[in-house]
Amino acid sequence: MLKGSTFRNAPIRQKLMITIMVTIAGAMLLACVGILSFDSILFRANLGRDLSALARIIGENSTASLAFNDPRSANETLSALRARNHIVAACIYRMDGTLLARYIRSGALEPCPPPDVHDRLTFASEDATVSHGILLGKQRYGTLMLLYDLGEIAERRRLYGAVVAGVLLISSLLSYLFSSRLRALIADPIAKLVQASTAVADTSDYSIRAPKLSGDELGVLVDRFNEMLSGIQSRDDSLRRALADRERALLEVRNATERFRFLAESMPQKIFTATPAGDVDYFNQQWIEFCGLSFEQLRHWGWTRIIHPDDLDANIRIWRKSLETGEAFHIQQRFRRSDGIYRWHLTRVHAMRDERGDISMWIGSNTDIHEQKEKEEELRRANEDLQQFAYSASHDLQEPVRNVTVYSALIAKRYHDLLDEDGRRFLGFLTEGGQRLAMLISDLLAYTRAGATEGELTLQSVSQVLDYTLAGLAEAIRESGASVTHGPLPDIYIGETHLQQVLQNLIGNALKYRSEDAPRIHIWAENLGTTWRFAVKDNGIGIDPSYREKIFGVFKRLHRDHRFSGTGIGLAICQRVVERYGGRIWVESTLGQGSTFYFTIPQHAGRAFEASAQRSNG
Amino acid sequence: MAQVTSSGFPRRGLAPVFLLLALSLLPISLSEAADVPLEYGVKATFLLRFTQFIEWPSEALGPTDAPFNICVVGNDPFGAALDQIVSGETVNGRKVGDPKMDREPARGLCQIIFIPGQGESPGWLSGVGRGVLTVGEGESFVRNGGMIGFVVENRRVTFYINQRNAAAAGLDIRSGLLAVAKSVIR
Numbered sequence: 088m089l090k091g092s093t094f095r096n097a098p099i100r101q102k103l104m105i106t107i108m109v110t111i112a113g114a115m116l117l118a119c120v121g122i123l124s125f126d127s128i129l130f131r132a133n134l135g136r137d138l139s140a141l142a143r144i145i146g147e148n149s150t151a152s153l154a155f156n157d158p159r160s161a162n163e164t165l166s167a168l169r170a171r172n173h174i175v176a177a178c179i180y181r182m183d184g185t186l187l188a189r190y191i192r193s194g195a196l197e198p199c200p201p202p203d204v205h206d207r208l209t210f211a212s213e214d215a216t217v218s219h220g221i222l223l224g225k226q227r228y229g230t231l232m233l234l235y236d237l238g239e240i241a242e243r244r245r246l247y248g249a250v251v252a253g254v255l256l257i258s259s260l261l262s263y264l265f266s267s268r269l270r271a272l273i274a275d276p277i278a279k280l281v282q283a284s285t286a287v288a289d290t291s292d293y294s295i296r297a298p299k300l301s302g303d304e305l306g307v308l309v310d311r312f313n314e315m316l317s318g319i320q321s322r323d324d325s326l327r328r329a330l331a332d333r334e335r336a337l338l339e340v341r342n343a344t345e346r347f348r349f350l351a352e353s354m355p356q357k358i359f360t361a362t363p364a365g366d367v368d369y370f371n372q373q374w375i376e377f378c379g380l381s382f383e384q385l386r387h388w389g390w391t392r393i394i395h396p397d398d399l400d401a402n403i404r405i406w407r408k409s410l411e412t413g414e415a416f417h418i419q420q421r422f423r424r425s426d427g428i429y430r431w432h433l434t435r436v437h438a439m440r441d442e443r444g445d446i447s448m449w450i451g452s453n454t455d456i457h458e459q460k461e462k463e464e465e466l467r468r469a470n471e472d473l474q475q476f477a478y479s480a481s482h483d484l485q486e487p488v489r490n491v492t493v494y495s496a497l498i499a500k501r502y503h504d505l506l507d508e509d510g511r512r513f514l515g516f517l518t519e520g521g522q523r524l525a526m527l528i529s530d531l532l533a534y535t536r537a538g539a540t541e542g543e544l545t546l547q548s549v550s551q552v553l554d555y556t557l558a559g560l561a562e563a564i565r566e567s568g569a570s571v572t573h574g575p576l577p578d579i580y581i582g583e584t585h586l587q588q589v590l591q592n593l594i595g596n597a598l599k600y601r602s603e604d605a606p607r608i609h610i611w612a613e614n615l616g617t618t619w620r621f622a623v624k625d626n627g628i629g630i631d632p633s634y635r636e637k638i639f640g641v642f643k644r645l646h647r648d649h650r651f652s653g654t655g656i657g658l659a660i661c662q663r664v665v666e667r668y669g670g671r672i673w674v675e676s677t678l679g680q681g682s683t684f685y686f687t688i689p690q691h692a693g694r695a696f697e698a699s700a701q702r703s704n705g
Numbered sequence: 706m707a708q709v710t711s712s713g714f715p716r717r718g719l720a721p722v723f724l725l726l727a728l729s730l731l732p733i734s735l736s737e738a739a740d741v742p743l744e745y746g747v748k749a750t751f752l753l754r755f756t757q758f759i760e761w762p763s764e765a766l767g768p769t770d771a772p773f774n775i776c777v778v779g780n781d782p783f784g785a786a787l788d789q790i791v792s793g794e795t796v797n798g799r800k801v802g803d804p805k806m807d808r809e810p811a812r813g814l815c816q817i818i819f820i821p822g823q824g825e826s827p828g829w830l831s832g833v834g835r836g837v838l839t840v841g842e843g844e845s846f847v848r849n850g851g852m853i854g855f856v857v858e859n860r861r862v863t864f865y866i867n868q869r870n871a872a873a874a875g876l877d878i879r880s881g882l883l884a885v886a887k888s889v890i891r
Contacts, residue, residue: 151882151884151885152884154757155751155754155863155885157884157885159885160884164884224757
C-alpha cells in the first residue's frame with residue numbers, strides 16, 4: 088500500500104482502485120472477523136450443548152454398568168467415543184472416586200480429569216472438561232468426566248481463515264475489475280479535464296473545451312470549467328480589443344504629435360510647448376534659427392537669457408501667475424536675435440486641457456511684431472504731435488476768436504447807428520461766424536481732451552454722473568419740454584469727465600434732433616457679464632440706416648439744416664472715449680421713429696484704460 | 706451404544722476395586738452383618754437394583770398400596786443384609802418387602818423370587834406366572850426356566866439373563882441391564 092505523499096500524488100484511478108480494494112478488503116475482513124467471533128461463541132454454545140448431550144447419553148448407557156459394577160460394558164460404551172476425534176479422554180468414576188472405565192484417545196497423553204461432584208462444563212484454553220453425574224432415578228451411581236480437545240476451534244479458524252483468504256482474493260479480483268469500470272466513470276472524465284486544462288495552459292487557446300462525459304458532479308465541474316474558459320475567452324478577446332484600441336490610440340497620439348510638430352515647424356511663428364509645470368520642452372526650428380541657440384541651451388529656463396532685461400520681470404511675473412491660475416496670457420516683449428538685436432514679439436500662451444479639464448501642456452506662439460510696433464510708435468508719435476498741435480492751436484485760437492466775437496459785439500452795440508443796413512448785416516455775419524468759430528474750437532478742445540489721461544481712475548456712480556449731466560442740460564430740457572428717465576445704473580471705473588462727455592453728447596443729440604413730439608429719453612444699463620451695456624433711447628427723428636457708421640466721424644453733420652446747430656464733433660468724442668476704455672458704440676434706429684445709442688464699457692475698463700494709456704505713453 | 710455381547714473384555718484384577726465398591730455401597734450391611742459373606746451383600750443390592758432396569762406389567766404389581774415383594778425361597782443366605790437394603794425403598798411407589806419362605810410362594814405375592822443355592826431348580830419355577838422375575842444362582846438356573854442367574858467370576862458378582870423367559874413372563878428388561886450381563890439368552 089502506498090503511503091503519505093506518495094499516495095496523495097498518485098493518479099486518481101490508482102487512488103480509486105486502492106480505495107475500493109482497501110474498502111472491500113476491510114469490509115470483508117471485518118465481516119469475517121465478526122462471523123468468526125460469532126461462530127466461536129456459537130460454537131462454544133453448541134459444543135456445550137453437544138457435550139452435555141453426549142455426557143447424558145454416555146451416562147445413561149453407563150448406569151447399568153455402574154449399578155452392576157461392570158467395567159466391560161462401561162468400557163464398551165466409552166469406546167464408542169472413538170468416533171469423536173476431539174474427545175481426548177473419558178472416565179467413569181464410581182461414587183467412591185475409583186475408576187470404573189476410561190477411554191483415552193490413541194496417542195493422547197492426558198490422564199482423565201479427577202471426578203467432580205457438580206455437573207458442569209469448564210472451558211480451558213486448549214480443552215473443555217465436562218463432568219456429569221450418572222444417576223438412576225434419584226440414586227447417583229457415579230461421575231462421567233469428559234476431556235474435550237478444543238483444537239477443533241483452531242481447526243475451524245484455519246478453515247474460516249482459508250475461506251476468508253479465498254473470499255478476499257476473489258473480492259480483490261472483482262474490485263480490481265470493478266475499479267477499471269469505475270475508472271471509465273470517474274478517472275477518465277477527470278483525465279479529460281486535466282488534458283483540456285493542460286492544453287489551455289500550454290497553448291493559451293481559450294476556445295478549447297473539455298468533453299462532458301456524465302451528468303454528475305464531474306459533469307457539472309466540466310460545465311463550470313467550460314463556462315470559465317468561455318468567460319476567460321471573451322475577456323481575453325475584449326482585452327485584445329482593448330489593447331488594439333490602445334495601440335491605435337497611441338498611434339493616433341503619435342500621429343497627432345507628428346502633425347503638431349509638422350504644423351509647428353511650418354509656422355512662421357516661434358512655437359514652444361511646456362509641461363503643465365511650466366518647464367519648456369519644445370522649441371520649433373524658427374526659434375533655433377532666430378536666437379542661434381541650441382535646444383539644450385534653451386530648454387528648462389534657458390530661454391530667459393534671450394529676453395530683454397527690461398521685459399524679463401513682467402514675463403516671469405505673468406508666466407508664474409498663469410501657472411498658478413491656468414489662465415492664458417499675452418505679452419509683448421523683446422527677444423534677442425542671434426546678431427544681438429532685440430526684436431519685439433507678441434507672445435501668446437494657452438493651456439491645453441484634457442477631457443478632465445486638467446492642463447496637459449502649455450502652448451506658446453511668438454509673432455514678430457517689430458515692424459508693426461515701430462509703425463505704431465511712429466503713428467503714435469504723429470498722433471501725439473497732431474493732438475498737441477490741435478490742442479495748442481485750438482487753445483491759441485481761442486484768444487483771437489474771443490477778440491473777434493467780443494469786438495464784433497462791441498461794434499454792434501456802440502456803432503449800431505453808424506452802420507447802414509448792409510454794414511449791420513455784415514457785422515451780424517461776422518458775430519455769428521466768430522461765435523461759431525469759438526464753439527468749434529471749444530469742441531476741438533473737448534475732443535483732444537477725450538483722448539487725454541484723466542489721472543487715477545475711481546469708481547463712479549453712473550447715476551450720479553447722469554444727474555450732474557442733466558443739471559447741465561436743464562435749460563435745454565426745460566425748453567424742449569423733454570422727459571428724461573433711467574433704469575438702475577451701476578458703479579463703474581471710468582473718468583468722471585469722460586462719462587459726462589458721453590452722456591452729455593448722447594442726451595444733447597436726443598434733445599436736439601427731436602421730432603414734433605416732446606422728447607422722451609430713457610437711459611438704462613445691462614450687465615453682459617464682462618461688460619456693461621448702456622443705452623440712450625429717444626423718440627426723435629431717427630437716423631437713416633446708411634448713415635449709421637458715418638455719424639461717428641469728426642465734423643460729420645447729417646443736417647445742414649439751420650434748425651440743428653452744432654459742430655458735428657459730439658459723437659466722435661463719444662466714440663473716442665468709449666474706445667479708450669475698450670468698449671464700442673453704435674446706434675440702432677429707424678428713420679422717423681427715434682434712435683437708441685448703445686455703448687459698452689468693460690467691467691475691467693480701468694485695466695484696459697491703463698494698458699492703452701501705457702501703450703500710448705510708453 | 707450399550708452393546709449386549711458375551712464376548713469378554715480382558716478381565717483385569719478388579720477385586721480390590723470391587724471390595725472398595727462394596728464397602729462404599731453397603732456400609733451399614735457390612736458393619737451390622739459381619740457374618741454375611743460379602744458376596745450376598747452384593748447380590749442383595751443387585752436384587753433391588755434389578756427393579757430399576759426391568760418393567761413389570763401393571764397387573765403384576767396389584768393395587769398401589771400393595772407391597773413390592775422380593776421373596777427369598779428356601780435357605781436365606783442374606784441374614785439382615787437384604788432387610789436393611791430394602792428398608793425404606795420403593796418400586797413404582799410401592800414399599801419394598803422381603804418375605805422369606807420355604808416353599809413356592811402364593812401366586813401374586815411376589816414380584817421377584819430369589820432362589821439361593823446351586824441346586825436343582827424347583828419344579829414350580831416355570832409356573833410362577835406372569836409378572837414374576839425369577840432370580841437364582843448359576844448358569845444352569847437360567848437354562849432351566851429361570852430368568853437371571855448370579856455367578857461369581859474372578860471374585861466379582863455377575864449374572865446371566867434369559868430374556869426369553871423374562872419376555873414370556875411379560876417382563877421388559879432394559880438394554881442397559883442386558884449389556885452388563887455376562888451372557889443373555891434370547
